[in-house]
Amino acid sequence: MDELQLYLDEAKDLMNKALQHVGHELTKIRAGKANxxxxxxxxxxxxxxxxxxxxxxxxxxxxxxxxxxxxxxxxxxxxxxxxxxxxxxxxxxxxxxxxxxxxIPMLTEERRKQLVKQVGHECEHGKVSVRNIRKETNEDLKKVKGVSEDDVKNAEEQVQKLTDDFIQRIDALMKKKEAEIMTV
Incomplete structure (x- = not known):
């Protein structure tokens, strides 16, 4: 069980880093305000x-x-x-x-739409990273020896919950940044 928990902790840590990376990349996308x-x-x-x-x-x-x-x-x-x-x-x-x-010049409507697309791309990269972490963690969990199939299934369910949670957080970042960009 301890080994399974290590994989879960590592997955959470990696997903957190992916979320932070998305947040950092979004701060580089200017929303019309000087920063x-x-x-x-x-x-x-x-x-x-x-x-x-x-x-x-x-x-x-x-x-x-x-x-x-x-x-x-x-x-x-x-x-x-x-x-x-x-x-x-x-x-x-x-x-x-x-x-x-x-x-900092005012953003045109066209430029705002381009920036929203760019935000979408950055967030999608983050989601792909989170899903890849899920996939790799699930593969690692299946290789753990000396644990029951039920324990592995439970661990995989926890990984899925983590994945869903981090994807929701990325979506929240995306909505917030899009609102920031579209606000004149």
């Missing part, structure tokens, strides 16, 4: 090494449509602007000599 996490994947050349933007500057959102990026060193302003443009996020950085300013 520093929109710039999470951006790397800046800093003394010859590629460094995450948030490690060479402070990012603030003074209002819902603007992000201020204040680099620790003024010489980085050009590098930051270039990195943001190269990231193809559809953002147009400007600078005032002290900091980089990004104005």
């Amino acid at each position: 520093p996490s929109m710039l999470d994947g951006i790397q800046v050349s800093y003394y010859g090494a590629m460094t995450p933007l948030n490690q060479v500057s402070s990012l603030t959102t003074p209002d819902a449509r603007t992000i201020f990026i204040k680099p620790w060193e003024k010489g980085l302003i050009g590098e930051i602007e270039k990195a943001i443009q190269n990231a193809n996020l559809g953002l147009n950085p400007q600078n005032d000599g002290q900091q980089v300013i990004i104005n």
Whole structure:
């Protein structure tokens, strides 16, 4: 029984990681509001090494449509602007000599629909991950020696309950993000 519980715990842990990954990916999809996490994947050349933007500057959102990026060193302003443009996020950085300013444009209806599709794709990837974890866990459970078929069946039912729970959580994330995107 302990070995079965280990597999169940591992499955829950992996499903949790899949859910967190989906949540993280959804924060990168902009919903029309300025959010520093929109710039999470951006790397800046800093003394010859590629460094995450948030490690060479402070990012603030003074209002819902603007992000201020204040680099620790003024010489980085050009590098930051270039990195943001190269990231193809559809953002147009400007600078005032002290900091980089990004104005977030209003989303068009067409763009909102594209973003909702993108949210759907990310969530579907998460669901596939959860289902794959279920499949692998069930296969592992069947290989456990020295336990009754009933115990294995019960463990598989628990795996299915976990799967259903995590898929519901992903659906909830999806609904919340879609509502966020479609709100003007």
